[in-house]
Amino acid sequence: MRMTLRVNGEAYELDPAPSRLLVHLIREDLGLTGTHVGCDSSSCGACTVLLDGMAVKSCTVLAVQAAGRTVETVESIAALDALSPLQDAFSRHHALQCGYCTPGFVMAATAYLRDRDPAAGVPDRMEVRRSISGNLCRCTGYQHIVDAIVAAAADGT
Amino acid sequence: MLIGRGRFVDDLPASGAVHVAFVRSPFAHADISRVDAAAARLESGVVAVFTGLESKDDLPSLPTAAADHWPLRLPLTPHRVRYVGEPVAMVVAGTKQAALSAAEAVRVDYEPLDAVVDPWAALEDSAPLLHPDFGPTNKFGEIHKVIGDPDRAFAAADRVVRSTVVVQRVAASPIEPRAIIVEPDLHGGTLTIWLSCQAPHTLRTWLSQILGMNEARLRIVAPDVGGGFGSKLNLYCDEVAVMWAARKLGRTLRWTETRTENLTAGVHARDQIHHAELAVGSDGRILGLRSHFVGDLGAYLHFFTPVVADLTIDTLTGNYDIPAVDIHLEKVFTNTMSIEALRGSGRAEATFVLERLIDEAAKVLDIDPPEMRRRNLVTPEQMPYKTPFGMVYRSGDYPALLARVVEMADYGGFRERQDARRREGRYIGIGFATYNLLCGFSPSGHDWNPMKQFPGHETALIRVDPHGSVRLISGLSPHGQGSDTTLAQVVADRLQVPYDDIAVEHGDTALVPYGGGTHGSRGAVVGGHAALLAADRVAEKANSVAAAMLEASAEDIVHEDGGFFVRGDPGGARLSWQAVAFEAHFLKGGPRFEPGLEATAFYDPPDVSFAFGANAAVVEVDIDTGKVTILDFYSVDDAGVVLNPAIVRGQIHGGIAQGIGQALHEEIVHDEAGQITTANFATYRLPTALEVPEIHTDMISTPSETPLGVRGVGESGTLASPAAIVNAVNDALRPFGVVLNRTPLRPSDIWEAIHPE
Numbered sequence: 001m002r003m004t005l006r007v008n009g010e011a012y013e014l015d016p017a018p019s020r021l022l023v024h025l026i027r028e029d030l031g032l033t034g035t036h037v038g039c040d041s042s043s044c045g046a047c048t049v050l051l052d053g054m055a056v057k058s059c060t061v062l063a064v065q066a067a068g069r070t071v072e073t074v075e076s077i078a079a080l081d082a083l084s085p086l087q088d089a090f091s092r093h094h095a096l097q098c099g100y101c102t103p104g105f106v107m108a109a110t111a112y113l114r115d116r117d118p119a120a121g122v123p124d125r126m127e128v129r130r131s132i133s134g135n136l137c138r139c140t141g142y143q144h145i146v147d148a149i150v151a152a153a154a155d156g157t
Numbered sequence: 158m159l160i161g162r163g164r165f166v167d168d169l170p171a172s173g174a175v176h177v178a179f180v181r182s183p184f185a186h187a188d189i190s191r192v193d194a195a196a197a198r199l200e201s202g203v204v205a206v207f208t209g210l211e212s213k214d215d216l217p218s219l220p221t222a223a224a225d226h227w228p229l230r231l232p233l234t235p236h237r238v239r240y241v242g243e244p245v246a247m248v249v250a251g252t253k254q255a256a257l258s259a260a261e262a263v264r265v266d267y268e269p270l271d272a273v274v275d276p277w278a279a280l281e282d283s284a285p286l287l288h289p290d291f292g293p294t295n296k297f298g299e300i301h302k303v304i305g306d307p308d309r310a311f312a313a314a315d316r317v318v319r320s321t322v323v324v325q326r327v328a329a330s331p332i333e334p335r336a337i338i339v340e341p342d343l344h345g346g347t348l349t350i351w352l353s354c355q356a357p358h359t360l361r362t363w364l365s366q367i368l369g370m371n372e373a374r375l376r377i378v379a380p381d382v383g384g385g386f387g388s389k390l391n392l393y394c395d396e397v398a399v400m401w402a403a404r405k406l407g408r409t410l411r412w413t414e415t416r417t418e419n420l421t422a423g424v425h426a427r428d429q430i431h432h433a434e435l436a437v438g439s440d441g442r443i444l445g446l447r448s449h450f451v452g453d454l455g456a457y458l459h460f461f462t463p464v465v466a467d468l469t470i471d472t473l474t475g476n477y478d479i480p481a482v483d484i485h486l487e488k489v490f491t492n493t494m495s496i497e498a499l500r501g502s503g504r505a506e507a508t509f510v511l512e513r514l515i516d517e518a519a520k521v522l523d524i525d526p527p528e529m530r531r532r533n534l535v536t537p538e539q540m541p542y543k544t545p546f547g548m549v550y551r552s553g554d555y556p557a558l559l560a561r562v563v564e565m566a567d568y569g570g571f572r573e574r575q576d577a578r579r580r581e582g583r584y585i586g587i588g589f590a591t592y593n594l595l596c597g598f599s600p601s602g603h604d605w606n607p608m609k610q611f612p613g614h615e616t617a618l619i620r621v622d623p624h625g626s627v628r629l630i631s632g633l634s635p636h637g638q639g640s641d642t643t644l645a646q647v648v649a650d651r652l653q654v655p656y657d658d659i660a661v662e663h664g665d666t667a668l669v670p671y672g673g674g675t676h677g678s679r680g681a682v683v684g685g686h687a688a689l690l691a692a693d694r695v696a697e698k699a700n701s702v703a704a705a706m707l708e709a710s711a712e713d714i715v716h717e718d719g720g721f722f723v724r725g726d727p728g729g730a731r732l733s734w735q736a737v738a739f740e741a742h743f744l745k746g747g748p749r750f751e752p753g754l755e756a757t758a759f760y761d762p763p764d765v766s767f768a769f770g771a772n773a774a775v776v777e778v779d780i781d782t783g784k785v786t787i788l789d790f791y792s793v794d795d796a797g798v799v800l801n802p803a804i805v806r807g808q809i810h811g812g813i814a815q816g817i818g819q820a821l822h823e824e825i826v827h828d829e830a831g832q833i834t835t836a837n838f839a840t841y842r843l844p845t846a847l848e849v850p851e852i853h854t855d856m857i858s859t860p861s862e863t864p865l866g867v868r869g870v871g872e873s874g875t876l877a878s879p880a881a882i883v884n885a886v887n888d889a890l891r892p893f894g895v896v897l898n899r900t901p902l903r904p905s906d907i908w909e910a911i912h913p914e
Contacts, residue, residue, distance in 0.1 A: 027168075032161070033161070033163075033167075033168035034160070034161015034162065034163070035161070036165070036167075036168075036332075036333070036383075037167070037334075037413075038332040038333065038334070038383075038416065039416040039837065039838040040415045040416045040417055040837055041416065041837040041838050041839040042839075043837070043838030043839050044332060044416075044838055046332055073161065074159075074160065074161035075160065075161040075162075077160070077161075078159070078160045083159060083160070087159045087160065090159055091159060093803075094639075094803040094804060094806075094807050096158055096159065096637075097384075097637030097638070097639070097807055097811065098158075098331070098332075098333070098381075098382065098383045098384045098636050098637030099158025099159070099163050099381065099383070099637065100158070100163070100165060100331070100332045100333040100381075100383025100384060101332045101383075102158045102159060102163075103158070103161050103163075106159065125851070128846075129846040129847055130846075130847065132845075132846050133845045133846055133847045134845075135845075135846075136332060136838065136843050136845060137332065137814075138330055138331055138332050138384050138386070138811070138814075138815070138843065139332075139384055139637045139807075139811045140807055140810060140811055140814075141807075141809075141810030141811045141812075141813055141814035141849055141852060141874075142810070142814065142845075142846040142849050143806075143807075143810045143849075143851070143852050144803070144806075144807055144810065145846070146846065
């Protein structure tokens with residue numbers, strides 16, 4: 001089905017099959033391999049992207065559902081010469097080990113931080129845990145990930 | 158990884174690559190009567206369909222000389238399948254979708270046979286026989302170790318605790334599924350494989366033999382690897398099938414497994430059932446330990462399959478002084494996927510059995526659980542202490558670790574809080590466990606060395622460039638352990654070169670000297686010492702270059718603050734590291750030494766390593782739903798000298814999270830027919846950030862008897878955590894007279910125990 005969509009600020013005109021998943025369009029048709037596939041039951045969140053600003057699991061979105069909409073993937077989060085404050089916090093707090101699930105966490109946390117009232121101050125750690133409860137990590141035990149998101153939120157990001 | 162530029166195998170471009178999909182057995186035990194790939198071959202986009210039946214004379218068998226008397230198999234099974242998921246055919250097609258579609262069009266007719274999934278049942282003479290050519294029963298082997306006089310200990314004991322302890326089958330579940338790209342060069346006779354794996358050199362050695370090719374012409378590259386935890390250390394038959402097919406077709410092939418394939422056709426772990434007993438005196442002293450247990454192997458053997466349970470035997474007494482033991486292990490085939498290494502393999506099972514017995518003994522003796530442990534822990538005064546299995550504990554203060562975790566958990570106030578909650582109808586509990594992690598695999602000189610197919614040494618190649626920057630090439634194969642950081646720290650310190658001037662590389666067998674890979678908590682303790690040894694050699698060479706430049710003898714050169722000068726003349730001529738590095742390559746001063754500034758070290762560790770610690774878990778059990786909430790988790794760990802605190806903490810957190818999964822959430826479940834009913838992440842439940850609580854850690858550092866003073870730490874978190882949690886649940890449910898000796902404790906298990914029919 002012919003469609004246009006914006007991905008990371010650029011407009012694309014594509015013709016995906018109706019059954020094609022958004023994650024495969026992103027990875028294979030657009031070559032943006034930062035978004036990962038980790039499961040086949042919409043459970044792990046490694047495929048998380050932002051669709052019109054909302055964190056979604058791109059393995060559970062059909063490509064055609066993104067027609068006319070805006071997609072942001074992990075490749076769009078850093079500036080050319082600097083990590084985003086959240087990414088920088090991940091690095092400083094050792095919030096990634098193998099890094100495979102990290103793009104999903106970065107996108108989920110980016111959405112969480114954008115949706116927060118920056119004046120709300122340091123978030124409750126349980127609230128942060130709920131915001132990432134759709135993302136699985138097998139390496140970190142989540143502790144440092146929560147530290148990083150809390151730190152980024154406290155910095156008013 | 159943070160910016161989405163990780164290079165995991167499925168992320169890599171592979172020009173001209175075609176895709177693979179597998180046809181797998183839906184039966185746990187069956188004979189193949191017919192395979193018809195005609196329709197599949199006609200589907201659009203299909204390049205080839207290979208079946209085990211048609212290609213059986215062409216397919217390589219595995220493993221080859223890996224071990225004596227192992228049942229052999231072909232990567233695509235021609236006649237008899239022995240576990241659900243066993244590959245029988247493969248499709249190669251232009252796209253993934255075309256491969257998957259054609260795989261569904263391959264028709265396989267099966268004649269089902271009786272399957273056996275329960276390991277105790279598999280031992281019986283009446284059980285379906287998996288490998289008739291191998292022997293008359295499904296028993297692969299057994300070990301029976303008797304040390305001291307356990308019969309007398311049990312006869313003389315004031316109390317004997319008997320428990321059937323079950324550690325369930327789990328799956329490593331790295332978030333990155335297995336993935337492979339195979340690029341053959343038929344004219345050059347080379348094969349390049351990009352593989353998500355943990356030990357590229359070892360795999361290359363055995364794969365070259367299996368594939369019948371010159372080892373030097375086989376290159377394996379582990380790019381970024383998204384977790385392994387022991388499941389990516391193996392010769393998988395489906396990966397071998399991809400390699401074989403790539404060479405047959407002369408085309409680049411790529412395959413990435415689905416999560417369902419990972420959970421069903423990827424290796425499993427743990428899965429032991431112990432009939433265990435502890436003999437104790439009324440003073441709380443442990444007099445003897447017995448266990449008769451079965452180690453389920455699965456249907457086929459991978460590298461560690463036959464020896465995982467050996468590790469359970471050899472570590473079953475943990476940190477405790479237990480004089481008499483009787484351990485009987487029977488290893489048995491079942492119609493399931495192979496059991497294999499997983500973070501803490503063998504040792505986590507041992508710790509769980511031991512720590513449950515200790516808690517049950519404490520209960521019958523009415524001794525406080527931490528006190529029961531205190532009375533039996535090996536003390537520093539007893540060291541060097543030799544365990545019944547010949548392990549020698551040379552250092553460490555186990556009572557101090559226990560005392561610290563008891564303090565962190567505020568145990569003093571806990572019983573009052575527990576009583577107060579009980580009066581409100583709420584049930585909280587606290588549980589303790591200690592661990593001793595045998596790791597740092599593996600020294601060639603140690604009597605105990607079951608890993609016959611794996612090298613035990615580690616390598617490091619340090620190459621200094623003319624402008625002084627340093628490249629460290631390590632034989633480790635880290636996939637999140639932070640070895641790039643810690644190895645660079647070791648080298649920076651030894652060579653007095655800024656950390657930022659050091660680049661670390663690993664994973665490519667074409668580049669890296671023959672190393673052992675990353676597993677078994679060996680990164681710092683074996684890999685770190687290899688790097689240190691190489692750095693020592695580079696430092697020595699740099700010294701002699703500096704000596705030549707300063708016209709002094711090498712013994713008179715001082716290397717300090719990153720510069721070289723003559724002893725006794727610190728204000729005199731001083732050479733920078735960069736000046737020495739340059740002269741080492743360009744010899745502007747003439748032929749005074751062999752050119753170059755690099756060194757390779759192969760380090761065979763002199764001994765195994767031990768790390769130790771103690772955990773405490775505080776839980777609340779909802780008696781209406783059976784749900785367990787971990788309120789707090791405490792861990793005190795002694796990993797020796799800590800090279801990088803954040804990295805060490807991260808390893809501990811990750812191990813504990815896996816232990817929480819083992820304790821409460823994860824299980825690979827087979828029905829009686831051998832079907833896995835937990836074949837995706839919706840049913841095989843990894844803990845999320847809501848199931849893992851805040852983890853409070855502290856460290857005590859007892860340097861090990863090595864130059865760096867480090868110990869292993871990668872596996873530490875997995876050992877005592879399930880025991881601490883299950884002990885806490887038992888403690889919470891004490892008013893109900895419930896005893897739970899298994900993992901996982903799902904809500905249904907707990908509810909049924911509280912409300913027996």
